[in-house]
Amino acid sequence: MTSANKPLLTVLSGGNSGFIPIWLMRQAGRYLPEYRALRSAKGGFLELVFDSDAAAEITLQPIRRFGFDGAILFSDILIVPHALGQDLAFEAGEGPRLSPPLVDTALASLERVQARLEPIYQTVEKVSAKLPESTTFLGFAGSPWTVATYMVAGQGSREQAAARDYAYRDPVGFGAIVDAIAEMTVDYLSGQVSAGVDAVQLFDSWSGSLAPIEFERWVIAPTARIVADFKARHPGVPVIGFPKGAGGKLPAYARETEVDAIGLDETVDPAWAAAELPRGLPVQGNLDPLALLAGGEALERAVAHILSTFEGRPHIFNLGHGIIKETPIAHVERLVAMIRGSSGGRV
Incomplete structure (x- = not known):
């Protein structure tokens, strides 16, 4: 695996790609008419996730339309509890x-x-075979705290x-x-990774609900274990950590988990993040x-404001959370043009 011709992968490795790469969380989804058409034809969300041909097509749709520098696997964070037996x-x-919820x-x-x-790995293989050579393929999973909240309650709560x-x-039980x-x-x-992704992201969507001591115990510590164990198997594959809502706990998260980049x-005030996060750590958002x-x-x-604040630090442009389904296509096109124009990148 090499980052030489993948600008986003270069930035994740702490290097200079020559311009600011861009991808968007939930870029494959409901705001795209081609996604809505495929979902209408195929059925519900899980039917799409477990149909590797459909999931691969959905993963590729925003790459064809916008030329993003990263493709994010179309799947869901609850695949892991499903594999654990729920x-x-x-x-x-x-x-x-x-079901059954682990609260009882x-x-x-x-x-x-x-x-x-297995269907998720099959999706990865199919996408990997069709992605442009310069596009970084991002896999993902939910972080343990966020996944546990769903496993315990049986639903979002x-x-x-x-x-x-x-x-x-x-x-002890938790x-x-x-x-x-x-x-x-x-x-x-x-x-x-074995099926073809270049990097992975850990989504901790509900990390902001925890008190500081609990954040250390249920967000930082298990994430650090995942990163260490994953790196032992795949030392060259970057890990992005995204602890949404962590706020002032972000510097500790960045230092103690040893993620390669932080979403x-x-x-988060970009100026505060630029000053408080470890020097040289790639940021995303x-x-x-x-x-x-x-x-x-x-x-x-x-x-x-974001571009000027993160100038001089490895930076991947992204949203602070997932794209809203009512977002006009023209606004996304304008965003991509702005990022490309700001750094002299390809259009």
Whole structure:
């Protein structure tokens, strides 16, 4: 694997690609008419995820349309609990459901089903065979804390109260859940690398709900274990950490997990991040998705501020969270043109 002809991979490795690479979280999805057409033809979300031909096509759609420097695997963070033995379903208008919820079921009662990971690896192989040579292929998984919140409650929950309560009442039992997720996550990410991804991202979407001591225990410590174990298997493959909502805990996260790059959500002040994060650490982000939705002067001003603040540091332009489904295609096209024009990159 080489980063010589992959600008995003070069930046993740701490190098200078010659221009600022760009990709967007949730760039493969509902804001694209071609995605909506395929979903209408194929059925629900999980039907798409486990249909490797459809998932590969969806992964490639934004690359064809916008020429992003990174392709993100079309899948879901709840594939890991599904492989750990929970049943997974998506209910229209209600979101994901995992059963049985571990708030009232023992982890030991679940039977692992590694075969549930195979369609994802098949998707990776198919995308890898079709991506432009200069495009970095990003795999991903959910981080243990965020995945555990769904496994415990059986669904997304307000303020992740069920998981937080479980962690306080029974830290040993909750730790066993986190350990099982971490172990499976290393295997899962390793399988993605073997199938063809160039780098991986760990999404910790709910890390901001934890008190500082709990953040250290349930976000930093298991993430550090995943990074260490993954690097032992794949020492040349970069890991991006994205602890959404971490705020002032970001510097500790960056130092202690030893991720290769850190994703910043839209609430992080770029000037603060530039000053407080380890020198030379690549950063990713952090345009507010609502600024992209708004477009116009608001978009221009926000982009200019981020670019100027991170000048001189390895930087991958991205959103602070996933693209909003109502975002006009023209606004994304304008964003890409601005980033390309700012650094003399290819159009």
